Amino acid sequence: MNNLNQAKLVMMKEFKSYFYTPIAYIVITVFLIFIGFFFFKDFFYFNQAQMRSLFQTLPLMFSFVIPAVTMRLFSEERHSGTLEILLTLPVSSMDAVLGKFFAALAFCAVMLSPTLIYLGTVVFVGSPDPGPIIGGYFGSLFLAGAYSSIGILASSATKNQITAFIISWALCFALWLIDKITIFLPPSLGFIAYLGTDFHFQNISRGVIDLKDIIYFISVAAISLMFSLRIIEERR
Numbered sequence: 001m002n003n004l005n006q007a008k009l010v011m012m013k014e015f016k017s018y019f020y021t022p023i024a025y026i027v028i029t030v031f032l033i034f035i036g037f038f039f040f041k042d043f044f045y046f047n048q049a050q051m052r053s054l055f056q057t058l059p060l061m062f063s064f065v066i067p068a069v070t071m072r073l074f075s076e077e078r079h080s081g082t083l084e085i086l087l088t089l090p091v092s093s094m095d096a097v098l099g100k101f102f103a104a105l106a107f108c109a110v111m112l113s114p115t116l117i118y119l120g121t122v123v124f125v126g127s128p129d130p131g132p133i134i135g136g137y138f139g140s141l142f143l144a145g146a147y148s149s150i151g152i153l154a155s156s157a158t159k160n161q162i163t164a165f166i167i168s169w170a171l172c173f174a175l176w177l178i179d180k181i182t183i184f185l186p187p188s189l190g191f192i193a194y195l196g197t198d199f200h201f202q203n204i205s206r207g208v209i210d211l212k213d214i215i216y217f218i219s220v221a222a223i224s225l226m227f228s229l230r231i232i233e234e235r236r
Contacts, residue, residue, distance in 0.1 A: 073156075132206055
């Protein structure tokens with residue numbers, strides 16, 4: 001219970017710190033502008049009252065936005081020397097990693113919440129199928145968790161925030177891209193598509209909640225956080 005309380009304290013501290021600087025507001029604004037463009041493009045141009053275009057664009061947008069959200073979590077503390085101070089407090093490495101992870105995930109949920117306005121618009125003018133919408137938002141949180149864990153891994157590995165951003169973006173973008181390149185590979189290598197985040201996210205966003213897709217996202221997050229924990233333990 002004490003460990004949970006410590007992780008919660010780290011989470012609350014990190015979550016609040018997002019809004020002490022303009023970065024959070026810039027990231028949210030940029031995200032909503034681009035997501036809104038693709039949503040209203042289909043809404044007005046094609047007269048389609050559905051959320052499909054939003055969820056089709058989301059994995060690519062997350063691969064750019066979430067690295068910006070996570071790049072400072074450990075790299076800034078390593079650069080300023082406050083990570084050593086944090087680890088001398090009664091806070092375990094696990095508390096620090098999990099606290100920062102859930103802070104990033106909570107921020108992503110806040111960033112995504114204004115898109116509920118788009119959902120209200122769709123419901124007001126049409127009768128969308130609730131299954132894909134529920135699945136889309138459900139999958140978005142799992143996707144955000146996977147990308148956030150990768151961002152934390154990159155941030156824990158370097159003192160430079162820009163380097164952390166580039167590493168995290170490259171990894172997230174590669175996972176988004178991987179199922180797209182299978183058309184250039186022989187059929188025997190088609191299984192590589194299963195390694196892609198977009199492959200599993202699009203399954204969920206169609207309203208099909210399959211255990212293998214959930215396990216995929218949890219596995220990516222668990223492996224990334226495990227390596228982050230190992231790096232922090234070595235610093236300790």
